[in-house]
Amino acid sequence: MSNVLQLDNIVMRFGGVTAVNDLTLHVNKGQIVALIGPNGAGKTTAFNVVTGVYTPTSGKILFNGKDITALKPHKITQLGIARTFQNIRLFKELTVMENVLIAKHLHLKHGLFSTALHLPWARKEEKEMRIECEELLAKVGLIDLKEEVASSLPYGQQRHLEIARALATNPKLLLLDEPAAGMNPQETSELTHFIKNIKNEFDMTVFMIEHHMDLVMEISDAIYVLDFGELIAQGTPDQIQQNEKVIAAYLGVEEDA
Amino acid sequence: MKKRVKTKTQLPLKNRWLLNIGAIVFLIAFIFIANQFLDSYIRRILNLCAIYTILGLSMNLINGFTGLFSLGQAGFMAIGAYAVAIFTVPLEARATIFYLEPMHPAISHIRLPFVVALLLGGLLAALAAFLIGAPVLRLRGDYLAIATLGFSEIIRIVFTNIQNITNGALGIKNIPTISNLWWTWGIALIVISSMVLLIRSSYGRAFKAIREDEIAAEAMGIGLFKHKVIAFMISAFMAGIGGGLFAALLGTVDPKQFYFTLTYNFLLIIVLGGMGSISGTIMSAFIVTIGLEWLRFLDEPLSIAGISIPLFRPGLRMVVFSLLLMGVVLFYRKGLMGQTELSWERIIGFFKKFGKKEGSQVGGDLSE
Numbered sequence: 001m002s003n004v005l006q007l008d009n010i011v012m013r014f015g016g017v018t019a020v021n022d023l024t025l026h027v028n029k030g031q032i033v034a035l036i037g038p039n040g041a042g043k044t045t046a047f048n049v050v051t052g053v054y055t056p057t058s059g060k061i062l063f064n065g066k067d068i069t070a071l072k073p074h075k076i077t078q079l080g081i082a083r084t085f086q087n088i089r090l091f092k093e094l095t096v097m098e099n100v101l102i103a104k105h106l107h108l109k110h111g112l113f114s115t116a117l118h119l120p121w122a123r124k125e126e127k128e129m130r131i132e133c134e135e136l137l138a139k140v141g142l143i144d145l146k147e148e149v150a151s152s153l154p155y156g157q158q159r160h161l162e163i164a165r166a167l168a169t170n171p172k173l174l175l176l177d178e179p180a181a182g183m184n185p186q187e188t189s190e191l192t193h194f195i196k197n198i199k200n201e202f203d204m205t206v207f208m209i210e211h212h213m214d215l216v217m218e219i220s221d222a223i224y225v226l227d228f229g230e231l232i233a234q235g236t237p238d239q240i241q242q243n244e245k246v247i248a249a250y251l252g253v254e255e256d257a
Numbered sequence: 258m259k260k261r262v263k264t265k266t267q268l269p270l271k272n273r274w275l276l277n278i279g280a281i282v283f284l285i286a287f288i289f290i291a292n293q294f295l296d297s298y299i300r301r302i303l304n305l306c307a308i309y310t311i312l313g314l315s316m317n318l319i320n321g322f323t324g325l326f327s328l329g330q331a332g333f334m335a336i337g338a339y340a341v342a343i344f345t346v347p348l349e350a351r352a353t354i355f356y357l358e359p360m361h362p363a364i365s366h367i368r369l370p371f372v373v374a375l376l377l378g379g380l381l382a383a384l385a386a387f388l389i390g391a392p393v394l395r396l397r398g399d400y401l402a403i404a405t406l407g408f409s410e411i412i413r414i415v416f417t418n419i420q421n422i423t424n425g426a427l428g429i430k431n432i433p434t435i436s437n438l439w440w441t442w443g444i445a446l447i448v449i450s451s452m453v454l455l456i457r458s459s460y461g462r463a464f465k466a467i468r469e470d471e472i473a474a475e476a477m478g479i480g481l482f483k484h485k486v487i488a489f490m491i492s493a494f495m496a497g498i499g500g501g502l503f504a505a506l507l508g509t510v511d512p513k514q515f516y517f518t519l520t521y522n523f524l525l526i527i528v529l530g531g532m533g534s535i536s537g538t539i540m541s542a543f544i545v546t547i548g549l550e551w552l553r554f555l556d557e558p559l560s561i562a563g564i565s566i567p568l569f570r571p572g573l574r575m576v577v578f579s580l581l582l583m584g585v586v587l588f589y590r591k592g593l594m595g596q597t598e599l600s601w602e603r604i605i606g607f608f609k610k611f612g613k614k615e616g617s618q619v620g621g622d623l624s625e
Contacts, residue, residue: 051476077478085476091469093596094462102466105459106478112487116455126459169478 003062004029004173004205005050005081010059012045012229019045021229023059027173027222032199032206034216036240037226038249043209044086046226047177050207051083052076064172078106082171084162086178086209092151096142096161099150100133103168133168139201140164140194156187160194167202174198176208180215188212192219217241225249268601276601284446288438300438301506302550307441308502310542311448313526314535315495320524321532321596322456323488324468325394326402328520330496332409333382335416335515337497338504340378342429343422344369345505350431354424361421371433375444375501382497383490385412390486409517417512428511435505444502448495452535455491464488468533522549525582530593537594545578552577 005027012020020042027033035043048054050061052073061069068076077083082103091099108115114122137143140160145153150161159179166174179195180188192215198204199219210216216223217237225233225240227249233240240246268276291303312330319327348368351360359365369377393404416423423429435441455461463484466474475481504510522545530541552574559569585592 053472072480073475074478074480077476083476085473089470089473089476091466091473093469094465098462098465101459102462102474102479103477105463105466108459112460115458116451116460118454118458122458129459165477 002029003027004064005207006062007046007050008060008062010046010049010061011057012042012049012054013057018229020049020056020226023226023229023231025224025231025234027205027207029205030199030203031221032195032208032219034220034223035207035209035226036211036213036216036223040228041226042229043226044177045229047083047175047209050076051081051175074106077169077171080170080172081175082166082169082173083175084159084166084177084179086181088158088162090150090158090162090165093149095147095149096137096153097130097133097146099161099165100136100168101129103165104129104133106169136164136168140167140198156183156190159183159187159191163194163198167198167204172205174204174206176206176210178209178211180210180212183212188215191215195219268605273601284442288442292437292439297436300436302547303438304436304441304502304506305550306543306546307438307445308499308506309522309526309546310445310539311495311499311502312523313530313538313542314448314452315492315499316520316523317527317530317532317535317538318452318455318464318495319488319492321527321534321538322461322468323464323485325485325488326398327405327489327492328402328517328524329389329405329409329493330523331515331517331519332405332412333386333493333496334500334503334519335409335412335510335512336382336385337375337378337500338510338515339416339423339429339500340381340497341371341374341501341504342432342510344374344377345371345433346429346431347433354427354429354431355421357425357427358420360424364422371435371505375498375505378501379494379497382500383494386490386493387486390489394482394485394489406517406520409515409520413512413515416515423512426512428509428513430509432504432508432510434508435502441502441506444498448498449535449539452495456535460484460487465533525578528582528592529585531591531595531597533596534592534594534598536599537592540593540599548581549574549578 003026007023007025010020010023011018023046025035035046037043045054049056052068052071052075055070059069060067063076063079063081066079068079068081071079091102094102108125110119110122110125115125118126134143134146137146140163142157142161142164145157150158153161163174163176163179176195180191183191195206195208196219199206220237223235223237223240224231225243225246232249233243233246235243291300295303312334315333316327316330319325343364344367346354346368348366351365389405389408393401393408396404417426419425456464463474463479466477466479467481467484471481526541526545527538529545530537530539555569555573555577556571557569559566
């Protein structure tokens with residue numbers, strides 16, 4: 001199995017605070033890998049380092065063998081890593097279709113002038129973009145809502161749309177930052193199926209942060225556990241469930257609640 | 258929860274084309290008739306409407322569609338205006354205009370056709386936007402507004418001081434004027450249609466994405482800096498063209514015309530018309546331009562029955578306009594159109610609703 005994403009000894013410090021310390025992990029192609037840990041463990045920071053929002057203090061990030069450390073976020077997306085956000089960041093006032101079409105912009109082949117003036121070849125490209133987006137929306141079950149304004153969608157569907165929008169960039173790796181945050185059990189189980197379907201349908205590699213243990217345990221191939229910026233455990237869902245450190249730091253608390 | 262006003266029944270494509278062509282024919286006929294029969298005062302106001310439409314759109318592209326609060330329009334406009342002034346003033350008139358200090362020899366013998374000078378003005382404005390864009394577009398929100406405002410003042414002060422190019426505070430007179438409506442409205446129509454095409458293209462969507470959420474836009478692979486610079490340059494180009502037309506309409510330019518207060522007229526236009534609406538901008542450009550003219554009586558001393566009313570003095574017009582702007586911002590934040598556009602379906606829908614209301618009233622009368 002080949003590594004899609006590899007983090008080597010990533011350290012991220014903000015002033016005196018070490019948010020992520022010496023994180024080394026890898027995501028294999030075709031797998032769903034979860035990053036878990038208590039609040040403030042540095043999971044989102046790790047994501048932001050991978051997607052170029054932050055430049056790591058030290059360490060190296062490899063994507064398909066290519067060094068992507070310190071690249072700008074849009075460059076990283078262009079290379080094939082797409083992400084969603086912990087608190088949904090849709091283009092709220094735009095329609096579902098526009099949201100997805102925007103994600104296709106980075107693949108635009110024609111220049112500003114032919115695109116802006118709708119010259120025949122650019123018009124053809126636009127048409128192809130629309131067809132691709134409609135196919136994508138049909139696959140994720142949002143096609144009936146394509147003319148709705150994104151902010152008018154119910155919460156669960158906004159999450160689905162955000163994932164669809166990330167998929168529209170044709171990524172090789174999908175990063176999901178707490179996709180089930182704020183969801184009820186019903187919505188969570190829908191999302192579980194949704195992610196599974198995506199993985200199969202698009203042959204996608206998924207790296208996600210999640211708090212809902214049912215979801216994580218059900219769909220993950222591998223799990224990494226962070227606590228106070230340090231990696232405290234890694235392994236399959238079964239191994240993680242047995243791991244005493246993890247139970248002490250995280251799962252034990254979760255079971256009481 | 259907000260929801261877009263959806264027009265359920267879309268007109269067939271053929272009907273829409275017919276209506277579009279009808280509207281264009283009507284407009285051309287109107288310009289033709291206006292040129293022939295309307296007096297020069299009204300023609301001048303209509304010309305100004307066209308120029309304010311161009312500048313309003315220029316400002317709306319950067320503020321309304323891309324979501325960058327920029328107040329540099331007067332500066333870009335000045336660049337376009339001066340380009341037209343410098344390069345179209347007749348050669349023989351130059352010695353008398355530049356009497357304090359002769360024109361710089363490098364440009365003193367160059368005279369360009371109006372269209373070329375106009376395009377040059379637009380391109381120079383775009384170049385200025387490119388140069389200041391690099392440092393300025395990294396700023397956000399209020400800081401960007403302050404920096405662009407500063408830029409516009411710098412341009413004005415530079416133009417006041419480069420005596421041998423711009424003739425300093427004396428300004429340039431005797432610019433060959435355009436008084437018919439074809440130039441201004443022709444160019445305004447080109448600008449409007451290019452704007453519609455741009456906004457409907459993938460780049461337009463990318464601009465809107467930046468307005469909605471910069472972080473998400475960047476995560477979708479949109480290079481923020483590149484797209485902001487593109488929007489800024491297109492906006493400056495349009496402002497330069499508008500400025501060039503302005504110079505050719507007035508026949509004279511001087512730095513005082515391009516105080517930053519000029520920018521507020523355009524800000525008023527886009528706030529009133531709707532940030533992010535092309536048709537709203539056009540409508541409010543008319544309202545603001547005609548309003549500014551019509552309210553001129555407020556600036557003149559007024560006496561009723563021999564008692565002069567102290568309120569009426571120069572400046573009251575702008576007070577009224579400021580109140581209007583405050584009213585819009587306080588009670589009607591989305592402006593006339595918000596982020597939506599006028600469409601044939603909407604116009605027909607409006608008339609149908611209007612007709613129904615009247616119809617029901619008539620019915621009510623009969624039953625009584």
